[in-house]
Amino acid sequence: MRNVWIIASREFRQYFISPIAYALATMLYLILGGIFFINVYFGLETGQITPDGRIVIGAMVTILLFATPAITMRLLADEYRMGTMELLLTAPVRDWELVVGKWLGAFGFMSVVLAVTWVYPLILHRMTSPGIDQGTLVAAYVGLLLMVAAMLAIGVFISALFRSPVAAFFVSLGVMLALWIVGSLASSSGTMGQLAGYLSFVDHYYNNFYLGVLDLGDAVYFLSLTALALFLGAQVVEARRWR
Amino acid sequence: MIEVEGLTKFYGAFPAIQELSFNARPGEIVGFLGPNGAGKTTTMRILAGYMPPTSGTARVAGFDVVDQSLEVRRRVGYLPETVPLYPEMSVFEYLTFMGSLRRVPELEDRVDEVLEQVAMLERSESYIGNLSKGLRQRVGLAQALLHKPEVLILDEPTIGLDPAQIIEVRRIIQELGRERTVLLSTHILPEAQQICGRVLIINRGKIVAEDSPGNLQAQLAGAERLVVAAGASCEQLLQLLGGLPGISSVRAGSRDGEVEVATVPGKDLRPLLARTIVEAGVDLMELRTSGLSLEEIFLQLTREENDEQAGG
Known part of the structure; x- marks a missing residue:
């Protein structure tokens, strides 16, 4: 377990010196800031600000679909490309410790990025009376963290498959969009619809967490998706030793 | 310290090494000599626990490289041919990271110690990306020494260095070879002649000769x-x-x-x-x-082998 922590903390610190992370955070905060400003500005014009704490979450989820593959693309692909994988795999570190460590580092970084966006609801809370519904907000953020955990795990898994970070980015993006879009099939009837509904990010997030409902089933969905992706990632690292 | 028995590795249908067997004792520097693509790196990767062999067994410090891979990896210091480093880290950060994965006690003092050993102490705060090839090689070597491994596996440790650095690195290796087992690969023949107690000549994945550099010369030259x-x-x-x-x-x-x-x-x-x-x-x-130089022996052995292959 200590190895997981050592790898995670190196990865976490790495994000703060890598341009990708800063570019991503800047873009995210600019867009969210713009959306927040427009909402509040027009709200003031009409004299009516909707006291909804989730003001930026909808936009944020969409951005995260693209941002998480960018965050995870180089995690393992770059190690393969630079040859440093040889170093890590000949150190006394288990394959799963490496994969989980990488994921945890990315998750730590994204948690910091997401924590900062909490300022928007805070400002909104001060501007409105009786303020925003804190419970709904907390549920929405808990769900968001769970969803990000799953997205990052998928990204880590796919990063293990490639030597090129760019390839890992596009494939991860494809998988996330698929898990996103599959929700639209959920409205169709029959087992296909049910299955699509079960697989969909949208169904598990917007239909529950976003509405302030903390449902165990949805938490299990995201957690088991995370665990499955990390397990597959470790299997891929193991399998690549054999080639 | 290193016991290799019938080691074979296939990449797809291509046999990188076939039925390799050899031993290395503590306090011995064994040179792995062969042309490019002979299977040196493959063998070293297997011994370092990076990849499993297709068949055969290898034991390092008494542990099997497949079944007890973690134990082997704890006891081996490995310098890969490509000297993989993280360019965005400083020398000190890099060594601290690798050392913490290896649970090196009193890590910061130990890092200074190995940096001293490879004469890099004054560059400890430099970013690896700014270092020359020779200095990177030394950082790689420092990384391999960090945990005082019983067995050192060095893949082409002097490649890309200038003559002064080569002499320096050879001196370090000779010093280390007194108590530890060192397996190093090279295609520079005088190097093997100079620092190795024993030389294994490998060609097309097979060992074609194995002896001390002196004996090899005598044996192959036959008569004076x-x-x-x-x-x-x-x-x-x-x-x-x-x-x-x-x-x-x-x-x-x-x-x-x-x-x-x-x-x-x-x-x-x-x-x-x-x-x-x-x-x-x-x-x-x-x-x-005029005895045959190791160079001539090497060419002779690898050529004979190639001719046989072509004929058969």
């Missing part, structure tokens, strides 16, 4: 060879020396007035040759022994 240069024509010399006892053959050398004399092993014929030439009234210009 002497080169004689004198103030006479080749024909005269051939006539003069041809009938002497203890000489198996005489042939013309590379230039006029020079002959190569093959002698019966175990007998020094230089005094006899000198006397014979001088007594015949001919000026003796040069008289020297």
